[in-house]
Amino acid sequence: MTDTTFTTAPQATAPKRRIRWGRIADHAVLIAGSLFMLVPLLIVMQTTTVPDAEIIKHGPQLKIGNALPDNFNKAMFEASGFSGENTGVRMLLNSFILGIGFAVGKIALGMIAAYALVYFRLRFATAAFWLIFTTLLLPLEVRILPSYEVVQKLGMLNTYQGLIIPLVASATATFFFRQFFRSVPEELVEAARIDGAGPVRFFIDILVPLSRTMIAAMFIIMFVFGWNQYLWPTMITTDEGMYTLVRGIKQITQVLEGASLPEYGRSNLLALIAILPPVFIVIFFQSWFVKGLTESDK
Amino acid sequence: MAQVTLDSIRKVYPNGFEAVQPSSFDIPDGEFVVLVGPSGCGKSTLLRMIAGLEDISEGALSIGDRVVNDVDPADRNIAMVFQNYALYPHMTVAKNMGYGLKNRGTSKVEIERKVAEAAEMLDLTHLLDRRPSQLSGGQRQRVAMGRAIVRNPDLFLFDEPLSNLDAKLRNQMRIEIRALQRRLGVTAIYVTHDQVEAMTMADRIIVLNGGVIEQIGTPTEIYENPASTFVAGFMGAPPMNLLKASVDGAGRAHVEGGLAVEVPAGATGDVLLGIRPEDLELADTGDLQIDVQIIEELGAIRLMHGQIAGQEISVAVPKDQPCSTGAVSLRLKTVPHVFDAATGRRL
Amino acid sequence: MKWLPILLLLPQLLIIAIFFYWPAAHAVQSSFYLQDPFGFGSTFVGWENYADLFGSAEYRKVAWFTVIFTLLVTFLSLAIALLLAVKADNVLHGAKTYRTLLMWVYAVAPPVAGFIGLIMFDQTFGPLTRLFGQFGWDFVLGVNFNDTAFAMVLVSVWKQVPVNFIFFLSGLQSIPRSVREAALIDNRSGMSRFWDITFPLLAPTGFFLLITNITYALFDTFGVVDTLVKGEPGNNPMTLVYKVYVDGFRGNDLGGSSAQSVILMVLVLALTVFQFRLVERRIHYT
Numbered sequence: 001m002t003d004t005t006f007t008t009a010p011q012a013t014a015p016k017r018r019i020r021w022g023r024i025a026d027h028a029v030l031i032a033g034s035l036f037m038l039v040p041l042l043i044v045m046q047t048t049t050v051p052d053a054e055i056i057k058h059g060p061q062l063k064i065g066n067a068l069p070d071n072f073n074k075a076m077f078e079a080s081g082f083s084g085e086n087t088g089v090r091m092l093l094n095s096f097i098l099g100i101g102f103a104v105g106k107i108a109l110g111m112i113a114a115y116a117l118v119y120f121r122l123r124f125a126t127a128a129f130w131l132i133f134t135t136l137l138l139p140l141e142v143r144i145l146p147s148y149e150v151v152q153k154l155g156m157l158n159t160y161q162g163l164i165i166p167l168v169a170s171a172t173a174t175f176f177f178r179q180f181f182r183s184v185p186e187e188l189v190e191a192a193r194i195d196g197a198g199p200v201r202f203f204i205d206i207l208v209p210l211s212r213t214m215i216a217a218m219f220i221i222m223f224v225f226g227w228n229q230y231l232w233p234t235m236i237t238t239d240e241g242m243y244t245l246v247r248g249i250k251q252i253t254q255v256l257e258g259a260s261l262p263e264y265g266r267s268n269l270l271a272l273i274a275i276l277p278p279v280f281i282v283i284f285f286q287s288w289f290v291k292g293l294t295e296s297d298k
Numbered sequence: 299m300a301q302v303t304l305d306s307i308r309k310v311y312p313n314g315f316e317a318v319q320p321s322s323f324d325i326p327d328g329e330f331v332v333l334v335g336p337s338g339c340g341k342s343t344l345l346r347m348i349a350g351l352e353d354i355s356e357g358a359l360s361i362g363d364r365v366v367n368d369v370d371p372a373d374r375n376i377a378m379v380f381q382n383y384a385l386y387p388h389m390t391v392a393k394n395m396g397y398g399l400k401n402r403g404t405s406k407v408e409i410e411r412k413v414a415e416a417a418e419m420l421d422l423t424h425l426l427d428r429r430p431s432q433l434s435g436g437q438r439q440r441v442a443m444g445r446a447i448v449r450n451p452d453l454f455l456f457d458e459p460l461s462n463l464d465a466k467l468r469n470q471m472r473i474e475i476r477a478l479q480r481r482l483g484v485t486a487i488y489v490t491h492d493q494v495e496a497m498t499m500a501d502r503i504i505v506l507n508g509g510v511i512e513q514i515g516t517p518t519e520i521y522e523n524p525a526s527t528f529v530a531g532f533m534g535a536p537p538m539n540l541l542k543a544s545v546d547g548a549g550r551a552h553v554e555g556g557l558a559v560e561v562p563a564g565a566t567g568d569v570l571l572g573i574r575p576e577d578l579e580l581a582d583t584g585d586l587q588i589d590v591q592i593i594e595e596l597g598a599i600r601l602m603h604g605q606i607a608g609q610e611i612s613v614a615v616p617k618d619q620p621c622s623t624g625a626v627s628l629r630l631k632t633v634p635h636v637f638d639a640a641t642g643r644r645l
Numbered sequence: 646m647k648w649l650p651i652l653l654l655l656p657q658l659l660i661i662a663i664f665f666y667w668p669a670a671h672a673v674q675s676s677f678y679l680q681d682p683f684g685f686g687s688t689f690v691g692w693e694n695y696a697d698l699f700g701s702a703e704y705r706k707v708a709w710f711t712v713i714f715t716l717l718v719t720f721l722s723l724a725i726a727l728l729l730a731v732k733a734d735n736v737l738h739g740a741k742t743y744r745t746l747l748m749w750v751y752a753v754a755p756p757v758a759g760f761i762g763l764i765m766f767d768q769t770f771g772p773l774t775r776l777f778g779q780f781g782w783d784f785v786l787g788v789n790f791n792d793t794a795f796a797m798v799l800v801s802v803w804k805q806v807p808v809n810f811i812f813f814l815s816g817l818q819s820i821p822r823s824v825r826e827a828a829l830i831d832n833r834s835g836m837s838r839f840w841d842i843t844f845p846l847l848a849p850t851g852f853f854l855l856i857t858n859i860t861y862a863l864f865d866t867f868g869v870v871d872t873l874v875k876g877e878p879g880n881n882p883m884t885l886v887y888k889v890y891v892d893g894f895r896g897n898d899l900g901g902s903s904a905q906s907v908i909l910m911v912l913v914l915a916l917t918v919f920q921f922r923l924v925e926r927r928i929h930y931t
């Protein structure tokens with residue numbers, strides 16, 4: 001006994017501060033990765049604070065200038081196109097309409113379709129399942145032209161419906177909710193049956209409240225997805241008043257190319273505004289977002 | 299409150315599997331019946347058919363005077379307690395208990411009164427505003443009970459309600475459920491695979507095996523007069539010893555290794571002799587000799603495990619008697635049960 | 646009550662019928678027709694559109710570029726993300742901060758990522774153009790084929806690392822503690838522990854991500870490509886999807902564009918079948 005205490009004593013009095021090189025290397029790699037991700041954004045941020053002439057002359061610098069309010073005014077309230085309708089405010093509004101409309105539409109459609117597939121014994125359930133889930137296989141990008149024609153025929157060019165509804169025509173949310181509903185214990189359904197809850201009441205009283213976290217996770221993912229749509233809005237909206245921020249990027253770059261004194265401050269700030277709302281949502285609701293994203297993989 | 303009648307109830311699944319063979323029995327008003335059997339014996343299917351959660355393939359089920367084969371579960375006036383309790387995770391205890399009443403259109407005041415009454419009875423009053431995730435296993439179990447009670451059902455259905463609790467809580471809840479049922483006087487059907495629960499709680503036990511009713515009877519009847527080797531082996535712990543024996547021309551059954559007993563007339567050929575471990579006692583000049591290999595210490599008794607001519611046998615010895623491994627001489631305290639070796643039925 | 650489930654399914658079925666099956670069928674159909682350039686009608690030409698495509702040197706060039714681009718983007722973004730995820734899983738301090746810093750780019754739209762690329766590679770002041778200039782590399786985005794391709798790969802990787810990182814990290818964190826501890830006792834080398842234990846256990850996530858990344862590189866990089874070529878395809882590198890858009894929407898070659906769409910559909914279907922088979926394997930595996 002005494003021996004043991006004796007031998008451990010020196011260690012206790014002289015704690016050896018081992019430098020753990022492995023840990024330091026880990027942190028070095030992570031810091032390098034973080035910088036790789038972050039620096040481009042910081043550069044864009046810096047350029048929004050200085051006058052355009054200074055950017056062209058010096059490029060990005062380490063100082064923060066005072067041109068931000070000026071750039072902000074130009075970005076938000078001046079139109080870059082010819083019609084005068086695509087101000088930053090207008091595009092921001094359109095982006096929110098697209099993001100929220102897409103997320104809500106997708107979740108609503110997906111939930112009720114998944115509910116029908118999971119909780120009812122339908123004769124054609126398998127057929128409906130395959131019809132719906134085949135849509136997961138072909139992204140919009142491979143069928144843009146015919147989709148465009150359909151929307152054109154329906155007279156939905158330059159409308160919010162034309163922008164949102166065709167994007168909703170894939171089954172990601174349905175698939176996700178189907179997985180989730182199948183994980184709800186069978187006994188809960190039976191208890192509700194004995195408690196006299198019919199199909200509609202069961203959906204509203206039990207299933208929707210149970211899915212709250214899932215709905216939130218889906219909403220975040222779908223909002224970001226809708227907000228970031230580019231190809232479809234580029235084709236469907238030619239009316240400048242309908243531009244979203246992300247779709248507006250194309251026009252912004254084209255204006256930059258043509259101008260003798262390109263308005264970098266303004267355009268970079270618009271790009272920043274296109275980035276920030278989805279980024280904030282993803283950061284603030286990180287745990288829901290990660291959960292929703294990784295569970296859809298099952 | 300009502301009596302329940304099953305008339306040749308049968309369950310066949312679409313894939314052709316017959317989960318319950320035609321079964322008939324009556325449960326008088328206020329009786330506590332336990333359906334017991336190993337997993338897959340059809341006991342849960344039977345209960346779920348009574349609840350209306352599973353369609354009845356053939357036969358008629360009546361609760362009270364009403365045939366309820368095609369009645370919706372919500373309209374059978376039953377209450378069910380599930381194995382995992384099936385509490386609605388997003389509702390408070392009070393909401394959980396009142397949900398069925400709300401769906402029946404009961405007034406708010408009435409729901410509150412009934413929930414408060416049931417909560418009082420189950421000692422849940424201080425928990426009414428909590429969510430199920432904030433409760434312990436035993437408390438959840440009580441909430442599930444409360445949900446059943448507030449409905450004033452004609453019939454309680456229990457589907458292995460105690461199997462998720464630890465042993466101590468299980469013993470306590472067993473007594474509570476029984477007391478509650480007595481007090482309310484509601485007919486109850488209770489499914490379990492645990493023969494101790496069956497023995498301690500039931501007015502009558504129905505033993506099921508492979509979709510067939512093996513025996514119906516009071517706990518004493520089932521224990522004293524098991525109708526088959528299955529019942530004999532399933533009910534009672536430690537289980538009954540079943541020894542292979544052959545009957546000679548004089549009506550005596552001989553177990554290889556030296557035990558011979560009189561058997562009822564009509565028993566011929568190969569039989570199984572059933573002897574409960576507590577029906578054997580140590581004796582200097584006994585009826586049989588066994589070779590004891592292991593002694594299990596159980597506190598009140600000791601259990602000797604040994605062999606007689608290659609057949610396993612166990613014997614319960616009171617704690618005040620000495621016991622040892624090696625050759626031991628035993629005496630029969632009662633007449634052994636005799637079963638047909640081929641069919642397993644009692645002779 | 647019989648009609649309720651049908652009613653519930655109806656909206657979804659209707660939308661996919663109008664905006665999915667109809668266009669998809671239409672694409673297949675028009676791939677066999679030659680559209681009159683003035684829009685006065687079309688003639689059935691059988692497999693001619695397909696034959697033209699496979700005979701076209703330009704299409705083959707785009708296809709080759711797409712293959713190389715896809716391989717590079719997939720490999721680099723998976724490798725970088727795996728490295729970062731393993732490190733982030735190791736550290737105790739600041740794990741959450743690193744996670745946030747490494748994942749936010751997920752929310753950046755591909756064309757906006759492309760726009761940031763434009764700034765970084767700007768001819769007059771782009772920091773990366775200047776940096777490369779120091780090493781004597783005269784980087785000209787949008788003019789030099791290889792330079793533009795380099796920028797496309799870099800921006801696409803930058804945009805894709807976060808998703809892979811999230812999945813790898815969550816895959817790593819779902820490896821049971823007991824398995825890690827058992828490995829710790831059995832094997833003292835961290836490196837071989839990673840290859841013997843961690844990597845095989847991450848394989849299902851890896852397979853899933855492999856397909857996701859290939860799909861990303863094929864389709865979702867449209868915005869990156871479109872902004873980096875500044876709307877001027879010219880001699881710039883482009884991917885197959887971008888060519889569908891350029892030929893169909895700008896060049897008005899409906900038949901050829903549809904045939905390209907159909908080829909891409911077949912490609913995606915093949916990938917998906919491949920993925921399903923892997924998923925099946927994985928179910929047996931766990």
